[in-house]
Amino acid sequence: MSNSLVLVINSGSSxxxxxxIDTVSGEATLSGLGECFGLPEAVVSWKIDGEKHEHMLEAExxxxxxxxxxxxxxxEELGMKQDIVAIGHRVVHGGEKxxxxxxxxxxxxxxxxxxxxxxxxxxxxxVIGMRAAMKAFPSLSQYAVFDTAFHQTxxxxxxxxxxxxxxxxxxxxxxxxxxxxxxxxxSREAAKMINKPVEDSNFISVHLGNGASxxxxxxxKSVDTSMGFTPLAGLMxxxxxxxxxxxxxxxxLKKGWSQQEVFDELNKxxxxxxxxxxxxxxxxxxxxxxxxxxxxxxxxEIFCYRVAKYIGSYMVALDELDxxxxxxxxxxxxxxxxxxxxxxxxxxxxxxxxxxxAAARFGNAGVITKPNTPMAMVIPTNEEWVIAKESMELxxx
Ligand code: ADP
Numbered sequence: 001m002s003n004s005l006v007l008v009i010n011s012g013s014s015x016x017x018x019x020x021i022d023t024v025s026g027e028a029t030l031s032g033l034g035e036c037f038g039l040p041e042a043v044v045s046w047k048i049d050g051e052k053h054e055h056m057l058e059a060e061x062x063x064x065x066x067x068x069x070x071x072x073x074x075x076e077e078l079g080m081k082q083d084i085v086a087i088g089h090r091v092v093h094g095g096e097k098x099x100x101x102x103x104x105x106x107x108x109x110x111x112x113x114x115x116x117x118x119x120x121x122x123x124x125x126x127v128i129g130m131r132a133a134m135k136a137f138p139s140l141s142q143y144a145v146f147d148t149a150f151h152q153t154x155x156x157x158x159x160x161x162x163x164x165x166x167x168x169x170x171x172x173x174x175x176x177x178x179x180x181x182x183x184x185x186x187s188r189e190a191a192k193m194i195n196k197p198v199e200d201s202n203f204i205s206v207h208l209g210n211g212a213s214x215x216x217x218x219x220x221k222s223v224d225t226s227m228g229f230t231p232l233a234g235l236m237x238x239x240x241x242x243x244x245x246x247x248x249x250x251x252x253l254k255k256g257w258s259q260q261e262v263f264d265e266l267n268k269x270x271x272x273x274x275x276x277x278x279x280x281x282x283x284x285x286x287x288x289x290x291x292x293x294x295x296x297x298x299x300x301e302i303f304c305y306r307v308a309k310y311i312g313s314y315m316v317a318l319d320e321l322d323x324x325x326x327x328x329x330x331x332x333x334x335x336x337x338x339x340x341x342x343x344x345x346x347x348x349x350x351x352x353x354x355x356x357x358a359a360a361r362f363g364n365a366g367v368i369t370k371p372n373t374p375m376a377m378v379i380p381t382n383e384e385w386v387i388a389k390e391s392m393e394l395x396x397x
Contacts, residue, residue: 011129021388034067088391093119094146150180177225209328238280308344
């Protein structure tokens with residue numbers, strides 16, 4: 001192994017995911033997760049050759065730092081530490097400030113922290129993770145890769161809310177969009193699949209994981225996306241409501257709900273979970289639906305209907321469309337969800353190729369529509385790879 005390894009870190013408020021990416025092969029040599037930070041059961045776990053290992057952190061203290069220190073020790077034990085050349089951090093919110101990947105220094109750390117108003121659950125946690133990594137790897141360059149950056153090419157008509165401009169100017173209230181790294185990656189891979197330069201390609205990319213978003217990509221650039229000021233907007237998700245009449249919030253507040261209760265309801269108890277009354281996990285929804293569960297069936301119907309509605313509306317953002325791209329946990333694996341979405345799009349001429357749809361699962365890319373009909377395809381996303389590659393490119397720039 002030569003000097004091609006980048007450590008990718010995704011630091012959350014109570015967790016820290018990491019992956020060691022070989023930027024030559026694209027493989028994740030090692031990956032793991034620190035979780036339950038702030039609780040006595042804080043732990044770091046990782047997999048090597050399919051075998052899971054765990055290390056309990058000390059009950060007290062800075063769990064982000066302890067986790068990063070344990071990762072460093074692990075990399076030393078495995079003889080990999082000296083081959084790491086850079087560290088890439090996933091950052092949820094770059095506001096309007098960050099339109100591309102940047103090298104992290106004290107000013108950048110402050111700017112990411114200053115954006116905490118826009119992403120209170122994420123940005124402060126990223127900064128804690130970055131500081132821990134900078135302490136543990138003082139000689140390595142570290143880079144911040146933003147979920148919002150890809151969408152900074154949206155035109156004002158797509159990102160401006162139909163509200164007073166004062167709110168934008170004073171508070172920065174506008175559409176930012178998220179999942180940018182994923183939409184960026186799959187659109188590049190899709191362009192390769194159809195043998196076109198990405199600058200001449202047009203896609204509607206549909207990222208369906210626990211979080212879900214649609215993105216209209218014109219000539220390789222994001223021109224509209226369904227998540228908004230926060231990741232709560234747009235599609236129905238695992239536990240998030242997506243688009244909703246804003247008056248419902250006022251209504252619930254007047255009914256005596258607290259602000260926190262409303263926030264929790266819409267973010268953590270809605271979506272597939274809320275409608276099915278069963279689970280936020282798509283596999284559980286499909287299984288229950290097959291057993292005749294009414295709530296799960298309704299959740300499935302709403303989910304697929306709303307994705308198709310967004311795809312239909314994003315035709316307006318494009319002059320041409322090469323393909324719809326499905327990605328992320330549900331998009332990459334759920335044959336019934338994709339099948340139903342295509343059925344909902346039949347007015348546009350989409351026709352499912354059942355064999356193609358069955359084949360494009362579990363990490364396999366492929367076209368899932370019949371020949372000579374509008375194209376939909378599956379492309380497995382790889383956000384860690386983008387973070388590693390961008391970090392490597394900046395290192396050598
Ligand atoms: P996250 O947003 O947390 O990264 P993922 O992209 O991992 O989420 O997607 C998680 C979702 O993918 C869950 O709803 C899960 O049920 C779904 N999923 C994973 N594998 C399958 C599968 N084989 N069939 C249907 N859904 C799947």
